[in-house]
Amino acid sequence: xxxxxxxxxxxxxxxxxxxxxVLWAMLGTALLLMLCRALGILPEWxxxxxEWAIPPSDIWLDAAFSFVQNDLGLIHVTRFVxxxxxxxxxxxxxxxxxxxxxxxxxxxxxxxxxxAAAAVIGYYLGGWRMSLLAGGTFVxxxxxxxxxxAMQTMxxxxxxxxxxxxxxxxxxxxxxxxxxxxxxxKPVLSVxxxxxxxxxxxxxxxxxxxxxxxGAVATIVYAIPPMILMTTLGLKKVSTxxxxxxxxxxxxxxxxxxxxxIPTARTEILVGVNQVIMLCLAMVxxxxxxxxxxxxxxxxxxxxxxxxxxxxxxxxxxVLLAIMLDRLSKAWVVKQPEHFERGTPWWQRxxxxxxxxxxxxxxxxxxxxxxxxxxxxxxxHFSRGKEIDGIIKAALDIDMVQxxxxxxxxxxxxxxxxxxxxxxxxVPTPAFIxxxxxxxxxxxxxxxxxxxxxxxxxxAFSGWWDRSVITLYTVISAVIMATLIGIxxxxxxxxxxxxxxxxxxxxxxxxxxxxxIYLIPAIMLFGVNDVxxxxxxxxxxxxxxxxxxxxGLRTVPPEMTEAADMSGASRRQKLLSVQLPLALPTMAVxxxxxxxxxxxxxxxxxxxxxxxxxxxxQRTLAGTELGKNFVLGMNVSLMALTFDLTILxxxxxxxxxxxxx
Amino acid sequence: MKATHTLAAAAxxxxxxxxxxxxxxxxxxxxxxxxxxxxxxxxxxxxIYEDMGLNVEFVTTDSQAVYExxxxxxxxxxxxxxxxxxxxxxxxxxxKGGMVDAGEHDAVTRExxxxxxxxxxxxxxxxxxxxxxxxxxxxxxAETGDKGRYLDGPVDWLKHGKERAEALGLNYVVINAGSxxxxxxxxxxxxxxxxxxxxxxxxxxxxxxxxxxxxVEFPAxxxxxxxxxxxxxxxxxxxxxxxxxxxxxxxxxxHEMTVKWPSAYCVLSNINFNNAQIAQxxxxxxxxxxxxxxxxxxxxxxxxxxxQPWVTACTS
Numbered sequence: 001x002x003x004x005x006x007x008x009x010x011x012x013x014x015x016x017x018x019x020x021x022v023l024w025a026m027l028g029t030a031l032l033l034m035l036c037r038a039l040g041i042l043p044e045w046x047x048x049x050x051e052w053a054i055p056p057s058d059i060w061l062d063a064a065f066s067f068v069q070n071d072l073g074l075i076h077v078t079r080f081v082x083x084x085x086x087x088x089x090x091x092x093x094x095x096x097x098x099x100x101x102x103x104x105x106x107x108x109x110x111x112x113x114x115x116a117a118a119a120v121i122g123y124y125l126g127g128w129r130m131s132l133l134a135g136g137t138f139v140x141x142x143x144x145x146x147x148x149x150a151m152q153t154m155x156x157x158x159x160x161x162x163x164x165x166x167x168x169x170x171x172x173x174x175x176x177x178x179x180x181x182x183x184x185x186k187p188v189l190s191v192x193x194x195x196x197x198x199x200x201x202x203x204x205x206x207x208x209x210x211x212x213x214x215g216a217v218a219t220i221v222y223a224i225p226p227m228i229l230m231t232t233l234g235l236k237k238v239s240t241x242x243x244x245x246x247x248x249x250x251x252x253x254x255x256x257x258x259x260x261x262i263p264t265a266r267t268e269i270l271v272g273v274n275q276v277i278m279l280c281l282a283m284v285x286x287x288x289x290x291x292x293x294x295x296x297x298x299x300x301x302x303x304x305x306x307x308x309x310x311x312x313x314x315x316x317x318x319v320l321l322a323i324m325l326d327r328l329s330k331a332w333v334v335k336q337p338e339h340f341e342r343g344t345p346w347w348q349r350x351x352x353x354x355x356x357x358x359x360x361x362x363x364x365x366x367x368x369x370x371x372x373x374x375x376x377x378x379x380x381h382f383s384r385g386k387e388i389d390g391i392i393k394a395a396l397d398i399d400m401v402q403x404x405x406x407x408x409x410x411x412x413x414x415x416x417x418x419x420x421x422x423x424x425x426x427v428p429t430p431a432f433i434x435x436x437x438x439x440x441x442x443x444x445x446x447x448x449x450x451x452x453x454x455x456x457x458x459x460a461f462s463g464w465w466d467r468s469v470i471t472l473y474t475v476i477s478a479v480i481m482a483t484l485i486g487i488x489x490x491x492x493x494x495x496x497x498x499x500x501x502x503x504x505x506x507x508x509x510x511x512x513x514x515x516x517i518y519l520i521p522a523i524m525l526f527g528v529n530d531v532x533x534x535x536x537x538x539x540x541x542x543x544x545x546x547x548x549x550x551x552g553l554r555t556v557p558p559e560m561t562e563a564a565d566m567s568g569a570s571r572r573q574k575l576l577s578v579q580l581p582l583a584l585p586t587m588a589v590x591x592x593x594x595x596x597x598x599x600x601x602x603x604x605x606x607x608x609x610x611x612x613x614x615x616x617x618q619r620t621l622a623g624t625e626l627g628k629n630f631v632l633g634m635n636v637s638l639m640a641l642t643f644d645l646t647i648l649x650x651x652x653x654x655x656x657x658x659x660x661x
Numbered sequence: 662m663k664a665t666h667t668l669a670a671a672a673x674x675x676x677x678x679x680x681x682x683x684x685x686x687x688x689x690x691x692x693x694x695x696x697x698x699x700x701x702x703x704x705x706x707x708x709i710y711e712d713m714g715l716n717v718e719f720v721t722t723d724s725q726a727v728y729e730x731x732x733x734x735x736x737x738x739x740x741x742x743x744x745x746x747x748x749x750x751x752x753x754x755x756x757k758g759g760m761v762d763a764g765e766h767d768a769v770t771r772e773x774x775x776x777x778x779x780x781x782x783x784x785x786x787x788x789x790x791x792x793x794x795x796x797x798x799x800x801x802x803a804e805t806g807d808k809g810r811y812l813d814g815p816v817d818w819l820k821h822g823k824e825r826a827e828a829l830g831l832n833y834v835v836i837n838a839g840s841x842x843x844x845x846x847x848x849x850x851x852x853x854x855x856x857x858x859x860x861x862x863x864x865x866x867x868x869x870x871x872x873x874x875x876x877v878e879f880p881a882x883x884x885x886x887x888x889x890x891x892x893x894x895x896x897x898x899x900x901x902x903x904x905x906x907x908x909x910x911x912x913x914x915x916h917e918m919t920v921k922w923p924s925a926y927c928v929l930s931n932i933n934f935n936n937a938q939i940a941q942x943x944x945x946x947x948x949x950x951x952x953x954x955x956x957x958x959x960x961x962x963x964x965x966x967x968x969q970p971w972v973t974a975c976t977s
Binding site for chain 1: 695696697700716719720721722723726729730735802803804812815816817836837838839840841842843845846847849850853854867871946947950
């Protein structure tokens with residue numbers, strides 16, 4: 001281990017000296033600029049770009065959008081899709097799931113029938129535990145009085161997820177077949193994955209009409225990228241032996257694809273399906289902002305009338321649905337297709353399908369007779385909203401809690417956050433860009449530095465520099481604090497199997513809990529200010545840090561830890577000199593995700609009250625300023641991408657150096 | 662309740678008695694926003710329409726963007742146009758065409774600086790605005806130093822709190838909350854230890870029932886206070902008056918509603934709620950934890966004398 005890293009160091013010495021010189025030159029210039037500013041001799045145009053130098057990119061974009069929308073007539077196409085096939089599908093599922101008066105006029109399906117069918121499918125995929133989870137989730141939803149709104153959400157999900165899956169699969173196959181398409185689509189996907197969700201929503205409303213159709217479109221677009229990536233990844237990994245076997249048996253091109261490639265890439269494709277479902281669920285809740293009915297809309301209404309208990313219950317339903325869908329689809333990934341002997345009767349091969357249909361039919365029949373089985377009335381539910389309200393308020397009211405948060409609010413605001421923000425805003429624009437580029441160069445190397453230069457220059461010329469800096473300040477503050485809490489927590493949990501499992505479950509729950517629920521407790525604890533904003537982001541971005549720390553530490557090769565034990569290392573030495581360095585590349589991936597999550601959440605935190613890009617984005621939602629919305633979204637995306645490219649490039653290099661790749 | 666409505670609707674539709682036969686059978690689309698009174702009122706009106714044998718559908722929409730939707734016909738009507746909050750969006754959409762004004766409710770709306778009652782115990786000079794500076798020390802926080810803190814509505818509500826504080830020489834820092842929920846959370850957190858708070862609020866809404874409170878009495882609104890510095894006590898500044906204490910609450914409709922659903926439009930123009938009625942509907946949902954549909958049905962059942970005349974006036 002030690003030998004390997006010295007070798008690596010020697011190899012790199014020559015490169016290093018050049019690298020150091022470039023680094024120092026950049027840092028030196030930045031410092032010089034800041035010194036000039038401090039002395040008051042820096043000209044105004046070097047502190048901030050003058051107004052006249054900023055191109056009116058939002059107006060150009062608006063003109064471009066308007067041209068595409070009206071002159072090219074794209075709006076007629078999209079409106080046709082929205083009002084034709086898409087609305088038809090949404091109406092059909094809406095009728096089946098919650099009885100909207102549309103074709104085929106059969107619904108609503110009794111809740112007991114859905115719960116029973118889900119329980120049987122759960123059993124087929126993962127035994128009794130899955131069965132309990134799947135059936136239990138639906139029973140909980142019905143009993144707590146949220147059946148109808150949950151089904152409103154599910155009715156969009158059942159349309160959006162399959163469309164996202166098929167589109168993603170198709171584009172993924174194209175990207176695998178044609179290298180040029182792969183090259184063209186990669187950057188688009190990166191941007192799409194870092195674009196704040198507000199930027200998905202406005203175009204969806206304009207092109208696809210407010211309501212479920214726009215919600216479905218935004219959800220589909222949001223969920224496609226990982227499906228494309230996983231499909232391409234899976235198809236590329238198909239081994240040549242399998243391909244040759246296919247050729248030898250005389251497959252046509254279509255047969256090669258459907259009988260050889262896709263079945264072999266099954267695991268990756270199903271992982272993609274899992275991602276599609278999870279992203280769809282996350283987005284379908286957020287589309288409440290553009291008038292999508294369902295769990296998200298109810299949650300917003302409950303938060304708008306300060307009903308914490310009911311909001312919490314809706315949050316629990318969403319978590320249960322998410323965990324259920326996640327576990328079921330993961331169980332499906334693991335489950336290998338069953339092969340039956342020739343001549344097995346049809347019913348034996350499809351025994352579970354028959355059971356599902358049977359359970360479904362029995363409960364549909366029962367529901368005709370017993371009213372409660374078909375629809376659970378609003379007055380019969382077991383919601384305990386008011387009581388939970390009381391508990392939450394009482395917990396926030398404990399003197400200890402109050403004293404602690406009061407002190408934290410004072411300390412963080414006055415001594416940490418406000419000075420940090422002011423100093424970031426004080427740095428002249430060119431010096432700021434240089435510092436970011438130097439960071440990218442130092443950590444990631446030449447390519448990330450190049451991207452950082454281009455991306456941050458674009459941000460500077462977008463005309464939203466100060467707001468971008470404030471966004472960045474919030475993200476950095478939150479991620480630093482998340483690191484201070486999340487990594488020690490991960491190190492602690494990684495010590496034992498039991499605690500790893502518990503903390504990972506907590507991570508899953510925290511991540512699927514609808515993000516804007518965190519906002520209310522944050523405000524009640526800290527008031528409307530930066531501490532509340534940072535706190536709400538912190539909860540969300542701690543999750544990947546803890547998760548990947550556990551992951552990284554637990555996958556350190558056992559030979560390494562044994563070697564450390566044999567050489568008589570203490571527990572601390574083993575952790576610091578063996579385990580952590582080896583886990584670092586994996587942890588870096590977690591760190592990167594934490595930053596991406598923070599960029600996602602900082603936009604939502606606009607609902608607390610911020611002065612950053614999120615606030616402006618939120619403001620565009622009420623209007624029709626597509627150009628401005630897009631410029632703001634791109635700024636967030638470009639900043640996020642800079643960190644993404646830099647950190648991943650470092651992790652890649654590091655893994656190679658450690659021989660882990 | 663719902664079943665009887667559906668039955669009545671079916672009977673009317675089948676019988677085709679002709680009372681409202683000239684109305685289209687396409688669904689009337691009613692927008693729903695995220696505050697209780699509007700949701701219950703929309704359902705109440707929806708149930709009145711269903712009683713008349715018309716088809717109704719509800720969509721959830723943003724409360725600012727809805728005027729563009731009314732104009733384009735994506736939604737048919739809007740029942741709560743607040744002068745202060747939506748006046749600008751409403752006037753813009755009206756000017757573009759496609760939307761018609763369907764009259765005002767009796768209810769008046771008011772939006773201004775507000776405090777819960779426990780604040781008054783600490784600062785007895787309220788509600789007079791001149792007491793604010795004497796009490797500024799009660800409203801200080803870690804980040805505002807020795808200045809008081811006023812939590813204004815979201816920036817996009819354009820409440821001009823900062824300008825007001827400057828124009829009237831108030832020793833306050835104005836902070837913008839990001840959403841209504843943030844305002845409630847702030848009051849809710851202060852409630853526990855009865856900490857004095859000063860926030861943006863409006864009436865009618867559910868908060869009155871949960872936290873009794875008062876508006877700060879600023880110099881009375883004069884027309885042009887936002888355009889002419891001479892108006893109001895400070896001769897050099899705009900926004901040196903309170904907001905109008907009796908703002909309108911209006912109804913609007915898509916222009917085709919008058920021909921496509923003439924009776925429904927006639928009823929819409931007769932519809933007229935006052936503050937007490939709106940507060941009662943909101944209370945069913947906010948304090949009695951009823952669902953909006955049930956609250957609307959209950960209100961209609963208890964107040965037949967109020968709404969029946971709106972309908973009968975349109976049959977003759």
